[in-house]
Amino acid sequence: MRYDGAARQIGDEGSEPFGWRTERLAQNAFEVAMTARQHHYVPQCYLKGFVSNREKPRLFAVDFKERRIFSPNPKNVAAERDFHTIDVEGRPPDALENAFSGFETELDQALKRIISARSIKNENDRALIFNLIGLMATKNPRLRENFRAAHERTAKMMMDLAAATPEGWAYQVRRAKEDGFLPADADADYEKMREFLNRDDFRIETETSMHLQMELQTFDKILPLIFSRRWMLFRTPPNAPGFITSDHPMCIMWSDPARRGIYPTGLGLRNTQLLFPISNELAIIGSFEIDDGDEVDADESLIAQINGNIILHSMTQVYGRDGNFPYMMNHHTKVMRGAGLLEDRLWEGP
Template sequence: MTSGSTAKLHHYVPQGYLRGFATGQERITAIPLDRARKPFTTSVKNVAAQTHFHTVEGHEEPDAFEKALGSVEGDAIGLIRRMQGGEFPLPEEDRMALSFYLALQAVRGPDTRRTMENLQAKITRVEVGAGGRKNVGKWIRNSLGFDATAEQEQFVWDEATQPGGPPIKFSNLAHIRHMVGTAEDLAKYFETRPWLLVRFDKRSLITSDAPVSLIAKPTEEPWQGVGFGTAWGIAFPITRKLGLLMSDPMVMIEQFELDDPRIQTVRAAAISGRFDRVETGSTKMERLFNEYSAANAREYVYRHPDDAAFVPDELPEPTLVNMEVGGFTDTEFDGKPWFPAATSPVPAEAD
């Protein structure tokens, strides 16, 4: 039994956010990274969405989480409107609420779900393959809870040890739990950074289906990667005329020892907005935002229909997962156990 109407089309980039890059009639231009497809202009309700992306089957209200997200998004859009109107820095409570919204936006897309599935598939591949063909039955019993027939054992072995691992699909509930938990952990990396609000007049910003971008330190090599805790900056285009750049907090505390109480003083000052500032947008700043927005896109770049001139010439190929694991996970298995005396580990269950 459900209460009220159930929403079917669920956005992983909020419509309220996309309206900041659309016309007054809510028209926005989508640029597919797939070169075989041409850009198109449509309503914001038609982009960055999938059918039943957050539906929890069997729940009394299957789209309860979608409605909860709508509340979080509505509050965040209200904060953005206040920033557009000149209120900055935000009060601490509002800063923390917006930080959670940004962190949530960083991990809620289909690429995050596909990455989870890809990692779990590779982990399962190693678990089964390393245990050896003769131990597949034991792995099935420990992991899946039943005694398999010979045919079932062979099927699991073939599926699990194929390149890339078995076809694993996470449920919407597992994705939701991962999304919320990860966002709660990541929010601190947003709220404790100095915030630079950049206001543009003549130039404009674009966005994408993954609008939170990490900017590596200039001294880092590309192979080193970049994370929320190590990034020189975190960039988020708020609207086509407003960008938020969260800079490296380490420059303010790197002279202190880890146990120095002054670190907590600096942290508190950052959260209070004492280091925040506003800047008029320049061509250099516009290019920084737009180049990172384009580079971080997964399948689509979005822009106002009048802002074609601000899309970088070079766009990346589509990125369906945001992290790949190679090395030993790609090992070919010959059926012999890696550790003959050991039993295969039991993987964590996915809801």
Template sequence: MTDSRNHHYIPQGYLRGFGWKRGKHHMVIVHDFNDKKTYETNTRNVCAQRDFMRFEFNDRAPDWLETEFGKLESRSVTAIREVVSSGIFDGENKDYILNLMALLAVRSPEQRENMREFQARVAQRMMDLVLAKKEHWESQMEEMKEKSGKSSLVTYEEAKNFHMRGEYKIEVARERHIQTEIGLHHTVLQLLGQRKWTLYIVSGDYGEFITTNRPVVIAYINPENVPLLLRHSPGFGLKNTEIYFPLTSRALLIGRWTGNEATVNPANQPFIGVMNNQMIQHSYGLAISSCRTVLYHDPLFRLRFDDQIINRFTTPPSAEEIAQFKASHGIADISEASQAD
């Protein structure tokens, strides 16, 4: 039996809730804002990366962790279906779904790259300090020799020249990323469990929720009260925030710090439009739906129901559109509009 190598950081079972079945295959529509294209594909090809959860540890199979997480993901997908069918977000089903949300919140290629970049900056700064003076370098090499019994084969001048050229990339082991994610999962799960959750259900054929390659979104409730530079990086423990998580194309959860627990509300068109806008704005450049035509609010808050979301979110609005927006909102300068977003 061969190891599984195509690892989904967003489970196929979850993605199937936003698509349809064709024979043996489960299909979705992908809206790629980075490459500016929309296409139909199998869920096997979406939100997956080779060896993403591969973990080399003693005598275990390299894909054992992927297999174990797969069990949690499978049960969580079953819980989603039961919650959407019953309208009841409680008990064991709630626990499984919150576990899945915590996992999706901390696990993605983009977040791993952010972590790698941060650790690379720290390492580079440390090297700056070590190489600032020759005596610092020699002291470090002497300490290394005492611990390992080996002398450095690189001179101070060679090391400094190599560092100053910057012709290298600092990597972080995949196993280190996974260990960090597991630790973060527990913290995020505890915070998710403290929120009050409302389930929103689409009862007609007037639109549907989309999901993205960042399906757990945390946003400020009153962003205008938050400094501009901090608006796009709220933490899961902050009070003036709410969390959005589309369960399927017909259901979405919102977690707030206040309100009634486990309530169910209908989702009308404006609400679906706002949520789809939020999902797109907070995504890592990939939206997933069952139709090319999507219900959404565009960046100028106009409700749309079309197949133009790529164009709307990648092309700046025209001068005429901006003028109309300012006039309708009584805004003298478009910079004020961006601050009101």
């Protein structure tokens, strides 16, 4: 199957949309009764592609925030409590999480086939990878915090305007009581409200359901931009230290390194590269300007450069098969090793 101008749904050959849309996610979820609470924003089946033993999976993990190296099971990283929990009448709270599990069952088999074949030429398997990229591009803690912070700034500005004068505040309170948003005996003291706002020691949260609604809508919009790119596959030598991944493995960057870090980029812009590690042995780059289907046997220097970009796009953690993985960034004159990543001067202050 291939993208033909609108987001399509993975499944039987035919005319269903590729993307795992909200309706199908909710419908599939009725089949599972138990409520899951620990939800992965990076699937476990994907992370297992970066372990040395899938039966007893362990990752080499580096946490930049906590400045530690550890060896977790994939089930214990890239997850948050209730990350996919919904609050919709007539739906169980874990409806979406269970539906994502259905997608991940198909994804797991596709990843195994891709890794075994060392190829992304199978269109169905390729489509599943593209859906995975789209989900991780739109559904991650960093984007959620950006959205929450923007929502908080707007809400605080509106609250400040509402309480700009005693008369304006009295009007807002009266309207809120009349419309049933405040009880009739609610404290409407203006000075207390001004003091509360001036302290600015409160945080405004965004409901998970609102995040999910925004994310799934965005997913449907960006999926065609992923399918329309042309893709190049990078392969490591057999049994060599290979690619790493992270808690945010979807890396979008300018093709010209001189533009990186200066101008904002986006999935729909030309002259950009979308880098995504598939496993320890495979990584792909998608662009609008390259030939589709090219395959490159990567040497250590190229693997190191790809890993360097994955590190730079991570949130707080990177994951590899072991500490021997190579990486290189602009300030390096030679290939570095993952075991020394926390000592890299990249993490030094100004």
